[in-house]
Amino acid sequence: MVRALLSFGVALLAAGISCAQSSTPTDQTEQIRVLLERIQQLERRVTDLEAKQVPASATAVSTAKENPLPSQTPQQQTPPPATQPHDHEVREQAATVQQMEQHYPSLQIRGFGDVDFAATDQKGTNSGFNLGQLDLHLASALSRKVTYFGEMTFNAQPTGYTVEVERNIIRYDYNDYFKISFGRYHTPIGYWNTAFHHGAWLQTTISRPDMVRIGGTFIPVHFVGFLAEGNIPSGGAGLSYNVGVGNGRGNVISRPGDAGDNNNNRAWVANIYSRPRGLYGLQMGASVYRDKINLMGRDFREWIIGAHLVWTKETPEFLAEFVNVNHRQVLTDLATNSQAFYVQLGYRLPWFERTVKPYYRFEYTHTPLSEQVFTNQDLVGSIFGTRWDISNYAAFKAEYRYTKREIANPWVNGFFLQTAFTF
Amino acid sequence: MNATNKRVAVVLLSLTFLLLSFGAHSIAQTTRGGADIAVVVHPETPVSDLSLSEVRQVLLGERQYWNSKLPVVLLIRAPVARERDVVLHVIYQMTEAQFKQYWVAKIFRAEAASPPKIVYSNDMQYELISGIPGAIGFMDARNVRPGLKVLRVDGHLPGDKDYPLH
Numbered sequence: 001m002v003r004a005l006l007s008f009g010v011a012l013l014a015a016g017i018s019c020a021q022s023s024t025p026t027d028q029t030e031q032i033r034v035l036l037e038r039i040q041q042l043e044r045r046v047t048d049l050e051a052k053q054v055p056a057s058a059t060a061v062s063t064a065k066e067n068p069l070p071s072q073t074p075q076q077q078t079p080p081p082a083t084q085p086h087d088h089e090v091r092e093q094a095a096t097v098q099q100m101e102q103h104y105p106s107l108q109i110r111g112f113g114d115v116d117f118a119a120t121d122q123k124g125t126n127s128g129f130n131l132g133q134l135d136l137h138l139a140s141a142l143s144r145k146v147t148y149f150g151e152m153t154f155n156a157q158p159t160g161y162t163v164e165v166e167r168n169i170i171r172y173d174y175n176d177y178f179k180i181s182f183g184r185y186h187t188p189i190g191y192w193n194t195a196f197h198h199g200a201w202l203q204t205t206i207s208r209p210d211m212v213r214i215g216g217t218f219i220p221v222h223f224v225g226f227l228a229e230g231n232i233p234s235g236g237a238g239l240s241y242n243v244g245v246g247n248g249r250g251n252v253i254s255r256p257g258d259a260g261d262n263n264n265n266r267a268w269v270a271n272i273y274s275r276p277r278g279l280y281g282l283q284m285g286a287s288v289y290r291d292k293i294n295l296m297g298r299d300f301r302e303w304i305i306g307a308h309l310v311w312t313k314e315t316p317e318f319l320a321e322f323v324n325v326n327h328r329q330v331l332t333d334l335a336t337n338s339q340a341f342y343v344q345l346g347y348r349l350p351w352f353e354r355t356v357k358p359y360y361r362f363e364y365t366h367t368p369l370s371e372q373v374f375t376n377q378d379l380v381g382s383i384f385g386t387r388w389d390i391s392n393y394a395a396f397k398a399e400y401r402y403t404k405r406e407i408a409n410p411w412v413n414g415f416f417l418q419t420a421f422t423f
Numbered sequence: 424m425n426a427t428n429k430r431v432a433v434v435l436l437s438l439t440f441l442l443l444s445f446g447a448h449s450i451a452q453t454t455r456g457g458a459d460i461a462v463v464v465h466p467e468t469p470v471s472d473l474s475l476s477e478v479r480q481v482l483l484g485e486r487q488y489w490n491s492k493l494p495v496v497l498l499i500r501a502p503v504a505r506e507r508d509v510v511l512h513v514i515y516q517m518t519e520a521q522f523k524q525y526w527v528a529k530i531f532r533a534e535a536a537s538p539p540k541i542v543y544s545n546d547m548q549y550e551l552i553s554g555i556p557g558a559i560g561f562m563d564a565r566n567v568r569p570g571l572k573v574l575r576v577d578g579h580l581p582g583d584k585d586y587p588l589h
Contacts, residue, residue, distance in 0.1 A: 147533075176486055
């Protein structure tokens with residue numbers, strides 16, 4: 001009994017010591033904080049001393065007078081220093097401002113990568129490691145109102161690597177209500193496709209939902225054309241829009257017509273969403289996409305409608321999205337409807353410095369047997385996993401998946417690991 | 424259990440409790456009390472009163488223009504400064520890590536070309552806000568100097584009873 005109690009005590013002591021050690025950075029933080037406050041005190045003293053050297057005739061800038069602080073603030077208790085700056089101060093100020101002002105073009109490059117491990121009990125598959133996408137993102141302000149965005153991925157293939165231009169966009173901002181851009185986008189249908197793009201580090205889970213899978217066909221993931229976007233004056237509703245016209249699906253249905261459209265019909269897309277000001281973290285929206293598809297000499301009209309509801313705060317995180325894809329063959333008027341949806345729930349735990357987030361996702365895809373544009377994409381499955389942010393820019397994820405594709409196939413159990421990072 | 428063992432056990436448990444309490448206190452101590460944090464802008468910025476949700480909209484990069492000719496230039500103090508703590512806690516409602524991830528994702532989504540500019544002292548902040556049209560920053564109300572425009576938030580100025588940023 002005594003030994004057990006002592007062992008328990010020693011174990012708790014060890015835990016206590018490690019906990020106390022973990023508080024060391026907090027001590028350093030406090031020291032830095034104290035030093036910063038000291039710098040501020042010294043700055044105030046320098047300002048006061050300089051003010052005493054200058055005749056008190058200097059006038060305060062009128063705008064500050066127009067918005068005086070209330071009388072009880074310390075600012076009012078001590079008279080503001082005179083503001084006749086010295087020449088060297090003016091020069092220093094100009095240099096600081098010049099240094100911090102935006103210079104054009106101002107290219108920023110950010111990379112994303114991931115390394116994965118997969119093991120399933122599906123017949124005919126091998127377990128093992130694989131390199132995910134290496135993703136390079138470019139952003140460059142070309143002027144105050146013109147910005148370039150680009151994204152390239154390097155994808156591991158059995159015979160080497162393929163390079164793909166994922167996004168290539170130039171955008172002109174008029175104001176918050178109207179921005180127009182041209183290039184290759186992620187089609188603004190629903191939420192996930194434009195919220196997370198290719199960097200696995202950005203998303204909670206290891207993989208994207210099947211309906212927005214990279215290289216998938218359920219929705220046109222990419223879009224080549226132009227896009228107008230902006231906020232809609234709507235008060236507390238916080239409405240925003242995207243409206244675009246482009247080439248639509250190409251001859252390979254998973255790809256947009258990068259090198260040119262395969263017909264004279266343009267696809268168009270409209271997306272409207274709300275981020276209510278009173279409910280910070282909530283976003284809900286609806287999307288419509290219209291296209292005409294040419295597939296092996298047959299023409300199809302495509303209507304896609306989608307809706308999403310998300311709560312982006314991580315306590316909890318909630319993502320839900322639904323899409324219906326309608327295809328109607330022009331010649332026969334035969335129509336099919338395919339549906340897909342997912343619901344994802346995550347929660348960032350308050351312990352371990354908020355670095356751990358368990359999650360669950362259910363997803364479902366149904367394509368009718370009469371569907372002629374897609375191959376069968378039926379899927380039902382659940383994902384349980386945990387994300388552990390090992391730093392601000394890197395994470396480990398572990399997932400268990402239980403999925404079934406098409407009715408005749410068996411359920412598959414899978415275990416997946418990923419480390420995803422940005423650099 | 425003899426008396427010595429009992430004493431050792433009690434001492435060990437007491438020490439453990441103390442250390443755990445200290446660790447928990449250190450982790451929990453994330454914000455400190457202090458003066459109100461003023462929202463300050465360049466004097467020519469065409470706003471004087473914003474609601475807290477409008478301030479949030481600006482800081483989230485959802486409002487990027489004061490008007491069609493004047494872009495918003497976001498300034499934020501470097502980590503550890505109290506002004507930053509208050510901005511992250513009250514406006515963004517994010518941790519430091521979430522804030523960094525938010526801006527990486529924002530730029531990656533092509534919704535913004537650059538994150539907020541980092542400023543390291545009040546002097547630097549004063550120089551930038553008074554020198555860059557459209558600039559907005561946050562500073563301890565005691566350090567606000569003439570030459571900057573202090574915005575009302577939800578109709579209140581720093582020092583008012585219901586002022587939300589402190």
